[in-house]
Amino acid sequence: MAGRSKKQRRTTFFRWFSGFFRHRPRNGRRRQPRRSWRRLYFLLPLFSCLVFFLSYYFLPPVYRDELAYRGRLLFTESASVSIYEHAIDLYDLFFSGSYIESGLVAEADSCLYAGLPESQRELVILRNRAYLLGYDQQRRNPAWVAYRLYYRGPDKKVPPRPSSFESDPRLQNPVQSRDYTGSGFDRGHMAPNYAIAKCYGDEAQKETFLMSNISPQRHELNAGLWKNLEMRAINNYTPRYRELWVITGPVYESQPARTIPSGVALPEAFFKIFLDEFDGRVRCSAFMMPQDADRRGKLTRKLCSIDDIEEKTGLRFFPQLSEDTRSLLKSRRARKAW
Known part of the structure; x- marks a missing residue:
């Protein structure tokens, strides 16, 4: 082999290469040609790489x-x-085709996409470092809370959880932490503590412990499926989509709303809307979870349309979108949880 010329070695290689794909009858018998899987195994990766590049x-x-x-x-x-x-x-x-042209450019660092949710009820708008909310003073609950999540990398450190909740001095007759004591319900965050801390730091995290950000939640929901969705959003959705706009809040079935002993309105369910934007196109994934949701349940079973949420809450989301775009966006129900 060492004594062969370069031309002879090249000829031998090409004969081998062409024979690699040629059908060869065995024992001198003529057989019908069959598909060569070796050829497929060799060409398919090459073709795939070519198409990709x-x-x-x-x-x-x-x-x-x-x-x-x-x-x-x-x-x-x-x-x-x-x-x-x-x-x-x-x-x-x-x-x-799940993305829809929005016709809008997202505002830098704004926690809202396409405007404040509109409500038939009188709300107080409260601005915080990392989230914005519309507060219903009659129900003593936030009607909606909006925030924006970013991907900060897998090694971003999260500050320790604050030890106590605080009343919000911006409100008349603000809810106190003790108003929930003995009620049988958790102080349920609407803007989530962990996600806000990871994206915005400890000062923003402390503001999630204002009672204006809190609604009564059963522990099974607060520590179960609701928490699973919040953690999935910050740990899985943000690396996949880089950033997300989120709107969340309570749902009341009975009118007037039932209350816990201190007079704070008791929601029957909660909603959460995720909006993902890419190159001027948007899509949404919306969830509604009742207070008695099974903590081992599947998120996909809690999917709904934005239309469903608007009907139950009286809110109107994304008012700055054109009516055609808004109607299309809010009528769609995601096939499964992202």
């Missing part, structure tokens, strides 16, 4: 950036996102 080259810069980001996330960061979730997200982004 050609497609990547002709993509708009914003899509190339998204693919590069996904690659970094998958191979260099320990974010809790599976390969399956990456594949589903890219399918939704490129092929599914």
